[in-house]
Structures are given as structure tokens and as C-alpha cells.
Amino acid sequence: MSDNNHLCLLGLIFLSSLLTGVSGVDDVHVFISSGEDVHLPCNNALQDCKSTTWIYNNRFRHSEAVELINLGEKNKDIERHERLSLGSDCSLNIRNISTEDYGSYICQQWTGEGGEQLRPDAGVYLHVLHVSSSHTEISAGLSVTLFCQLNSYPRVSCDDWIRSERIDLFWVNQAGVKSDSRYQISSSSDHCIISLNKTLLNEDHNREWRCEVTQRDQVKTSVTYTVKSSGEKTSHQSVLESHNVSIIKDC
Known part of the structure; x- marks a missing residue:
């Protein structure tokens, strides 16, 4: 042939x-x-x-x-x-x-x-899960938005896909709390993306935020974003939970 x-x-x-x-x-x-x-x-x-x-x-x-x-x-x-x-x-x-x-x-x-x-x-x-920031250099008093996007296929309405597959996409801080009064979380229905909006304080230096994807309440993958003040690079760390397998099968 x-x-x-x-x-x-x-x-x-x-x-x-x-x-x-x-x-x-x-x-x-x-x-x-x-x-x-x-x-x-x-x-x-x-x-x-x-x-x-x-x-x-x-x-x-x-x-x-x-x-x-x-x-x-x-x-x-x-x-x-x-x-x-x-x-x-x-x-x-x-x-x-x-x-x-x-x-x-x-x-x-x-x-x-x-x-x-x-x-x-x-x-x-x-x-593929990816995290980005609205600013490359950040400092106290600055309003910063962190974006967490799940790039998925087939690309249908994210709301429909998340609902049918029981997918959850969310931000948590280093204490495991999803949000508090100082942080505003918003999401988009057109794309699988969730953003975290916050005005930084001095005590936010080295603070970690983690974006997680779960499927049927099991963590599939996550990305940790560490806040660094100006003069230090902001770090990202991808994490695959060792006790979970990042593969699911459709029957």
C-alpha cells in the first residue's frame, strides 16, 4: 500500500x-x-x-x-x-x-x-492543566490575577463537560481552604478556566496557592503557585498526587 x-x-x-x-x-x-x-x-x-x-x-x-x-x-x-x-x-x-x-x-x-x-x-x-499570572513581577499592594486553565478535548461547553464527567477545577491555599473574604474566585463557562483575584499584602510573600483538578472527588493533577515579591522569581510546581492515578477510563 x-x-x-x-x-x-x-x-x-x-x-x-x-x-x-x-x-x-x-x-x-x-x-x-x-x-x-x-x-x-x-x-x-x-x-x-x-x-x-x-x-x-x-x-x-x-x-x-x-x-x-x-x-x-x-x-x-x-x-x-x-x-x-x-x-x-x-x-x-x-x-x-x-x-x-x-x-x-x-x-x-x-x-x-x-x-x-x-x-x-x-x-x-x-x-493539560496550566497556571499563569497577570503580572510577572509582583509586590505588596498590587492587584494580581492567577489563571488556571484545563485544556481539554473534545472541546464542548466546559460547564457541560465538567457536569457530565464530574470534573471540579478550583483554587486552594496552603492550608487547604478554597477561599476567604480577601480573595475573589471567578470562572468561565466558555473555557475550562478559573481565576483567582487578590490584592497582595506583605504577609503574602512565599504564600502558596494550588489549583487542583478532581474527577469524582479524586485529585487527578494540581499546580502550585508560590507568590514571590519583586526581586524574586515566582515559582510554579506541578504535582501529581502519589496516591491517585491520573488515568480514568470510560466504560
Whole structure:
């Protein structure tokens, strides 16, 4: 089968999986914080990863699917190929996750020359949590907004998606309190984003705020933001809770 025909067939099967769902293999949802390394499982893998192909799609950034791995070999023509690797279990490993990496990943198993698909598609949805600030340098008396955004796929109304999947996105301080009278928290229905607005006091130096994502009351991932006064860089720390697994499956 020619390369063009092979890619066309991949695209048709990929589109079919988006419209009808994956047959025989559960979809997996992975939550990760930006800057972390992620491991995307391939739940239809064979013993020999030479049959494995990984396809990526984000319909808001790409008009067509992008082939990351073709029959066990990495595609070196894509921008992020240096951050990709194939695990011994045919999983897809991505280093230093960015907000551009969120989207749908499909693991497929193909014969080499015949072009026959050996097993049903295995889908993985990657959701990326990212924190940013309205100011790069901050000091007492300054009004600062911290933004926490969950980049998710498929991109439907955030309210609908959060409600149906029982997702919660919120800010807590270092004592675990969600808010107090001095802090104002607002959210957006168009995007999965929650902002924390505060006027800084002297005692806010080195104060930590943590944005968390939970699914069915279990923490999936979180990002800690440490307030530093002018002259010191503000620090961010991504945290994956060790007692929770950042993967959920749709039945």
C-alpha cells in the first residue's frame, strides 16, 4: 500500500472512531500539568511494537490527523519529535508537556505491507492543566490575577463537560481552604478556566496557592503557585498526587 493511501485509510478510521467511539477498547483520560512528562498507554498493543502507529488530533489546531509513530518508528518530520518516544509496552511517552499537546491520541496496530488493521483503535484523551499570572513581577499592594486553565478535548461547553464527567477545577491555599473574604474566585463557562483575584499584602510573600483538578472527588493533577515579591522569581510546581492515578477510563 502506498504511503498516501495508507495515511488516507488511517484518517478514515480515525474519523470513524471519533464519530462512533472506539470498538472493543475503553477510552482513557489522562490529566497532566504543563511541564511534566506523560505516559499514554496503548491498550491494544501486541508484543511487537513494530505494528504500532500513534495518531494525534486536535481539531482546533489541526485540519487533519498527525501521525506521530508509524509502525514503531518515530515521525521525525514533526516539530515535537524530540520529545516523543515509544515505550517497551508500545505506550507513547511525551516529555515536557505543553498546553499545545492536549488532544486526542489513537493507538493502532497494523500489518506492515498489507495495510491490514490488526486490532480496534485504543483512544487516549490528554487534558493539560496550566497556571499563569497577570503580572510577572509582583509586590505588596498590587492587584494580581492567577489563571488556571484545563485544556481539554473534545472541546464542548466546559460547564457541560465538567457536569457530565464530574470534573471540579478550583483554587486552594496552603492550608487547604478554597477561599476567604480577601480573595475573589471567578470562572468561565466558555473555557475550562478559573481565576483567582487578590490584592497582595506583605504577609503574602512565599504564600502558596494550588489549583487542583478532581474527577469524582479524586485529585487527578494540581499546580502550585508560590507568590514571590519583586526581586524574586515566582515559582510554579506541578504535582501529581502519589496516591491517585491520573488515568480514568470510560466504560
